[in-house]
Amino acid sequence: EDKVVQSPLSLVVHEGDTVTLNCSYEVTNFRSLLWYKQEKKAPTFLFMLTSSGIEKKSGRLSSILDKKELFSILNITATQTGDSAVYLCAVDPNTGGFKTIFGAGTRLFVKA
């Protein structure tokens, strides 16, 4: 069965810390891996990764994929309280995006 496993499940850090969130997956016919940020309501799209070793970056957030070891990491540097959210990792098992499989998420809390 296809699955996506995220760790840790929750994390508490202080402002200014750097955090690394992990995502491992087992899917048939991998197509892409996506990261979302979910604050109070709807998840919002952060990154899509399809190739190994190519870092995607947006401000203080960056992510990289390892297709050989079947995992991805999401890094957040110089964390701020506004980074507090649930970070969701998702994988498309080559269904053309019709059936994205989500992990349980990592709940990040950044203390002031």
Add this chain to the structure above:
Amino acid sequence: DTAVSQTPKYLVTQMGNDKSIKCEQNLGHDTMYWYKQDSKKFLKIMFSYNNKELIINETVPNRFSPKSPDKAHLNLHINSLELGDSAVYFCASSNQGTYGYTFGSGTRLTVV
């Protein structure tokens, strides 16, 4: 101008009732989805529609019936509601072949 809008935002109802949730997107996307997020934050695919056609029906009980009158709308009707149906239901949209959904703000369904 909301991209993906769901109504209602909150729904509290008794077991055995029938209820509907509506979703509309104004992004011009050709694919729409229903996801269920349980109390542990797991997002699970229920249905995917592409150009009004059902593509994915992820072993959802027959009590759940989606309807897509056109590409911009995907409604969800639930018959004979059960306690286990309590969750947040998210509508989302995307274009086939591109990744990264745009989610609605969710409908929190509570069955009592």
